[in-house]
Amino acid sequence: MRNRLILNYPASIWSARWKDALPAGNGSIGAAVYGGCCEETVMLTHENLWWQGTDDPVPDVSGRLPEVRRLLAERRAPEADKVLADALKERGYNPRVACPLPLGDLKWIVRAERAFADYSRTLDMETGLVTVAWADGDTRLKRELFVSRADDAVVCRLTADGPLRLGGVVWLDLHDIADARMPFGGVSALPTDAESFGEGAFVYYAARKDDGTDFGAVALVRAEGGELSPREKGLAYEGAASIQVVAKVFYDGDRSEAWPRLAAELADEASAQLGFSALLERHAALHAPIFNRMTLDLHADEAERSLSNEELLLRAYKGQAPVAMLEKMWAYGRYLLVSSSREGGNPSPLMGLWSGEYTGFWAFNMINENLQMNYWQALSGNMPETLLAVFDYFERLLDDFRENAARLYGCRGIYIPAPTSPQSGRIGIIYPHIIHWTGGAGWIAQHYYDYYLHTGDISFLRERALPFLMETATFYRDFFTIGEDGFYVSSPSNSPENTPGNYWSKLATGCEETTMETTINATMDFAIAKEVLTHLAEGMRIAGGYDEAEIAGWEAMLARIPPYQINADGAVREWMHPDFDDNYEHRHQSHVYPLFPGTEVTKEREPALFEAFVTAIRKRLVIGLKQQSGWSLAHMANSYARTGEGDLALESLDILARSCVLSNFFTVHNDWRGMGIGVDLEWAPFQIDANMGWTAALQEMLLFGVPGRLSLLPALPTRLSRGAAGPLLARGAIEASLEWDAEAGRLRAKLTAKAADADVAVTVPARFVPAGAPTEYRITLQRGQPITLAFTASEGVLAE
Incomplete structure (x- = not known):
């Protein structure tokens, strides 16, 4: 039971019910099962179905960089804050980052004779099978679903065990239009030209997105012992002992081509007489070996493992997450990563594979913490292949990243903005704190080198890691300037997503209207750059074939990176510049990067500096606790695990468990003070990173290694x-x-x-x-x- 989620009721009756659904996925296609009896909805998604984004060339505003640096040097940071953003707007640049578009809903009507009883919905994480079961009088009904990794299809079966014969309707449609409502008011646009109908044994569905291309699905319906007949939008079934639905989707192109192609594929598979069990076996043969490559047994009581999610959450609400919940949340983060990340595809973004919003709230790939947290578990959890999607994605967008570097800062190499989407790697949000954060490529580079360190794959080091590291280091070579003391200056700079204390206090008293995050010498900038240069030089020597003078040139840059600074209170400074004071009232912990997620500072190597980083982390849990939310509590747990303070790491997960976890164990970006049970789904955005970060934190508690x-x-x-x-x-x-x-x-x-x-x-x-x-x-x-x-x-x- 460690790897099974059990729920006693279906998705909430509130809007945005997809947040309460049970997720299934094969790395590319997602399905979210609401769990209804007589009326069921399964939301379908695809990793490549995005919309509402732009991909216009970035205007060259690099000539304004000296002005930004001059204003910062003159202590006129609020003026410097807006220069590049305003310059882009003056050139008519009005970008928008694309967001995931729900593909549609698979809808079921099941005729009932009696009121439902003995309801349950479960997720078997070892196979990816979602089951909804209930009793209708003397008949036991069961609906099962998985998304096949082998056949790239959504497979669903409804069975009746008892005297009742099945009757009802199945169809495909646009995803619930209620989810076009946006947080804080407003309504999203909807896809156009939606169409669905039943013909023979097939249900056809398509709609059109904003670029004029179609997306949709075809479902093959098989009624054992019963009959099918067309109904509006779908097919009716009558007198059946079981119903099997196999759906294939498309995310681009034209429906007139996609429909017959998918129908032919489904007909071919039907002719092979592949039933539900055979299809599940084919899928599980690919899914289970990845999921089961690592196991975790914390000796929870078997009776506790049999409790439902709701019962475990109520126990967590009393103060501590039950051990069975720790085990299941660990397994769930693992399951979600396997189900939403696959080589050749896209990385798991902020909402994983299961965003049900038409204009997703923070639904893009965000690399100033969130995407990285999704993958912290991958290597230590012995699933390195899930990281390949990250590398594939960023390498596809390298030309966009080079354009960003050149036109924003006049630099060679690559600049990766915090938010990106499969549609574009160009800078898509022109807020100053996004423009001025230059550490994105370097943080992604950590995953490249860590992949090599964990796998020993020398070919990957030569062919993928070192070229990416070199592009990143080249940007730093051009971007950094040299100060009067001979050390590098990083200007403009940003410590995601924090405002310095001396500006934060002005905000608190109403003296400023907006945040001010443009600074000089954020500690994180130099921590990431030092890591990139160290890994690049080390990797070049390991790979061989590089000129020693070239390696020495990169190593010479290391000598110009300023040493970390410590405040009077013993905590590492977040900004290595006297104009910017620390601000502990914030959830981000960017400046502790050298300790976690980096490995530069350890207790064995530099005990005094290590303690300064530990002090900085503790300040966040004490002074900054009121600012913590789901993902930041997961980060806190990982940080405390790295410092060797397991009880504090677990306390962070306890707070997360009782304040930011929904009944299906999805985590949300909820201020912990907003309580927990009954979190307002209208506000709290689902963010999968805390799910993934939970898994990583437990693994950090158990093992830490450097070569x-x-x-x-x-x-x-x-x-x-x-x-x-x-x-x-x-x-x-x-x-x-x-x-x-x-x-x-x-x-x-x-x-x-x-x-x-x-x-x-x-x-x-x-x-x-x-x-x-x-x-x-x-x-x-x-x-x-x-x-x-x-x-x-x-x-x-x-x-x-």
């Missing part, structure tokens, strides 16, 4: 005293499977080098070795040959 060093259970919370996990994947391409009993002082670790022989320093918590014994042990791993280490507080360390 040559592996820390086992570095932040084990007191409540998670027993468990088993693995195989996790660590930098250095090392797999680790762990079993522990903290109360008994026992830890068993199975370690395997996946790519090459490795000498590793393994550290363990003191509770797992005899008093006074070392907590660090050096071992040599030979590729592919596992070593098992047994640590015991009573007997010491044994190698098996």
